[in-house]
Amino acid sequence: MVDLKSQYKKIKTEVDAGIHEVIDSATFIKGGKVTDFQHNLETYLNVKHVIPVGNGTDALQIALMVLDLKPGDEVIIPTFTFIATAEVVALLGLKPVLVDVDFDTFNISIDSLKKAITSRTKALVPVHLFGQNADMEAILSIAKESNLFVIEDACQSIGSAYTFSDGQQIQSGCMGDIGCTSFFPSKNLGCFGDGGAIFTNNDELAAKMRAISNHGMVVRYYHDIIGVNSRLDSIQAAVLDVKLKHLDEYCNARRTAADYYDKAFGQTEKLITPTRSANSNHVFHQYTLKLNGVNRAELQKYLAEKAIPAMIYYPVPLHFQKAYQDERYKAGDFPVAEKLSECVMSLPMHTELSEDQLEFITKAVLEFCK
Numbered sequence: 001m002v003d004l005k006s007q008y009k010k011i012k013t014e015v016d017a018g019i020h021e022v023i024d025s026a027t028f029i030k031g032g033k034v035t036d037f038q039h040n041l042e043t044y045l046n047v048k049h050v051i052p053v054g055n056g057t058d059a060l061q062i063a064l065m066v067l068d069l070k071p072g073d074e075v076i077i078p079t080f081t082f083i084a085t086a087e088v089v090a091l092l093g094l095k096p097v098l099v100d101v102d103f104d105t106f107n108i109s110i111d112s113l114k115k116a117i118t119s120r121t122k123a124l125v126p127v128h129l130f131g132q133n134a135d136m137e138a139i140l141s142i143a144k145e146s147n148l149f150v151i152e153d154a155c156q157s158i159g160s161a162y163t164f165s166d167g168q169q170i171q172s173g174c175m176g177d178i179g180c181t182s183f184f185p186s187k188n189l190g191c192f193g194d195g196g197a198i199f200t201n202n203d204e205l206a207a208k209m210r211a212i213s214n215h216g217m218v219v220r221y222y223h224d225i226i227g228v229n230s231r232l233d234s235i236q237a238a239v240l241d242v243k244l245k246h247l248d249e250y251c252n253a254r255r256t257a258a259d260y261y262d263k264a265f266g267q268t269e270k271l272i273t274p275t276r277s278a279n280s281n282h283v284f285h286q287y288t289l290k291l292n293g294v295n296r297a298e299l300q301k302y303l304a305e306k307a308i309p310a311m312i313y314y315p316v317p318l319h320f321q322k323a324y325q326d327e328r329y330k331a332g333d334f335p336v337a338e339k340l341s342e343c344v345m346s347l348p349m350h351t352e353l354s355e356d357q358l359e360f361i362t363k364a365v366l367e368f369c370k
């Protein structure tokens with residue numbers, strides 16, 4: 001699905017030098033590399049504060065911790081997403097309220113979201129799934145009306161931007177009160193282990209989240225709030241600082257691959273190619289097809305025989321997950337998410353796909369769909 005080895009080879013000299021600098025300096029935690037990367041990412045995103053943390057799940061958890069929510073407060077999340085979004089809500093004793101998504105974009109449905117708001121709703125967590133921003137103009141306007149916090153799950157969308165109707169363009173994760181991203185190796189900006197970051201333009205929230213990520217500590221050994229231990233390692237920051245310089249190039253490489261897929265698969269009605277929103281560009285964390293009258297398991301098997309990986313993101317919507325069973329939800333409540341979980345299939349998508357590989361993959365898929 002990804003080819004991190006070939007990507008590394010192209011930047012090896014620079015990455016290795018950065019890693020060795022950290023080892024030589026022996027400042028593995030909170031070193032200068034972390035601050036350098038933080039500032040470079042702030043500049044890239046045009047956001048006031050980047051808070052590097054241990055991973056994307058922690059980023060979401062810290063973002064929810066800073067809001068001073070009370071047990072039972074409701075947080076709205078889409079039911080078609082990676083589990084982390086729901087996990088942190090549940091872990092903090094908050095109440096995850098699930099809503100459906102749009103068939104076209106896979107992102108949170110505005111109609112479904114509006115219907116889910118109650119007097120106990122405190123926050124919305126839109127997920128910019130597969131690398132395309134949710135309808136943030138609508139989401140921010142609803143949040144303002146109902147006085148809700150917006151935490152963007154931008155774990156799959158770093159580098160994409162959203163254009164508002166007044167022409168203003170803002171980077172993914174920098175539109176709501178807080179944005180969260182992940183630097184897991186296979187993410188669009190990935191490190192060599194776990195990593196994540198929080199974005200905000202709010203000084204007060206930034207200071208508090210910085211403290212929470214470091215045991216709730218501002219002055220050493222004085223703990224004003226309950227925190228966690230979630231920091232980005234200096235070695236990871238060294239890798240990320242090199243890769244950040246290539247992020248736009250990486251996004252373009254993914255788009256070029258997506259264009260190739262789109263063109264090839266446009267020939268058949270059996271494959272529905274990803275919709276590109278008018279108000280967001282797409283960084284294709286995943287290239288996800290919707291199969292239309294194609295046996296998914298058989299296709300996946302057929303591709304596997306040709307050594308072509310294909311993955312199902314996500315096979316089970318949150319309301320059907322064992323750990324999240326809830327009497328509030330039953331089959332049929334979120335028909336779009338349920339349908340998507342049965343018909344989606346993601347193909348290899350990364351920065352190193354060659355035309356030969358793309359031709360091989362598309363030919364095989366089309367051959368099966370004949």
Ligand SMILES: *Cc1c(COP(=O)(O)O)cnc(C)c1O
Nearest residue numbers: 055056057082084155156182184
């Ligand atoms: C990857 C991901 C996360 C979690 O990030 P980790 O760094 O793996 O903890 C959260 N939400 C979404 C949508 C993701 O894709």
